[in-house]
Amino acid sequence: MLKEERQNFIMKQLNLHNKVLSSDLCAKLNVSEDTIRRDLNELASNSQIKKVYGGAMSKSFSHSTGVRETYAQEAKRQIAKKALTLISDGMVVLLGGGTTIIEMVRMIPKDLRCTFFVVSPVVAMELIEYSECEVVLLGGTLLHDSYIVTGSMVVNQLADINADLCFLGTNAISMENGITDAIWEVVQVKKAMIKSATKTAIVSIAEKLDSLEKMKVCSINEINYLITDANPGESALSSYSKVLTVL
Known part of the structure; x- marks a missing residue:
């Protein structure tokens, strides 16, 4: 595989999953660690990615400047509009992190009155900026790779919450x-x-x-809604629509 092809593959994986591991790239591309290291160094030197320990992150997750690049931003805005139809006044809502959630909170109507419990400081700041809702930022150890709080402290706080609805982004999803x-x-x-x-x-x-x-969050039947930019009637969503509500 040519260098340009490898680097295009790396960028595609980053755009989809936000973070890549060097070891996974070596296996998927069948190349040496030195080759991947050179590719990541070159992409980082061109400001296309952010290098982190063991791999790289998408620039969408770099909040060191006021400018952020968002992959498939228009698609994520379509998702955000659909997601907001599930929220009504008086709800208690849990929000995860990620660029799709950010697009969502930027569209919250000013007259909506809800309580949002948030595990991402970035999402919390966007909520304060764009909405009049009550925002509770849960505490924990801030994870460099995803800008959300983690650890036993935040898990214990979540155990005391009985939310109406939870919105989560995902790195990967499949029926199986x-x-x-x-x-x-x-x-x-x-x-x-x-x-x-x-x-x-x-x-x-x-x-x-x-x-x-590599790590499982839950099975498909443990969620209630799948919200994508695709038309719910598309064949790619047919198997999902049999077990959950697809928007």
Whole structure:
């Protein structure tokens, strides 16, 4: 595989999953660690990615400047509009992190009155900026790789919440393997959030359908809604629509 092809593959994986591990890239591309290291160094030097320990992150997750690049932003805005139809006044809502959730909170009507419990400081700041709702930022250890709080402190706080609805982004989703992620600490927080909510909605661009990461969050029948940018009637969603509500 040519260097350009490898680097295009790396960028595609980052756009879809926000983070890649060097070891996974070596296996998927069948190349050496030195080759992947050179590719990541070159992409980082061109400001296309952010290098982190063991791999790289999408620039969408770099909040060191006021400018953020968002992959498939229009698709995520379509998802956000659909997601907001599930929220009504008086609800208690749990929010995960990620760029789709950010697009969602930017569209919250000014007259909506809800309480949002949030595990991402970035999402909390956007909520304060764009809405008049009550915002409760849960405490814990801030994870560099995803900008959400993790650890036993946040899991214990979630156990005391009985939310009406939980919105989560996902790194991967499939009928067979359910919701999966690449970061163990994030998996534990997502599990606790699902347990603390009456209903859970997964927000994801359709490109992530039928993908898999190494760590399981939950099976597909543990969620209630799947919200994508695709038309619910499309064939790619037919199997999902048999077990949950697809928007």
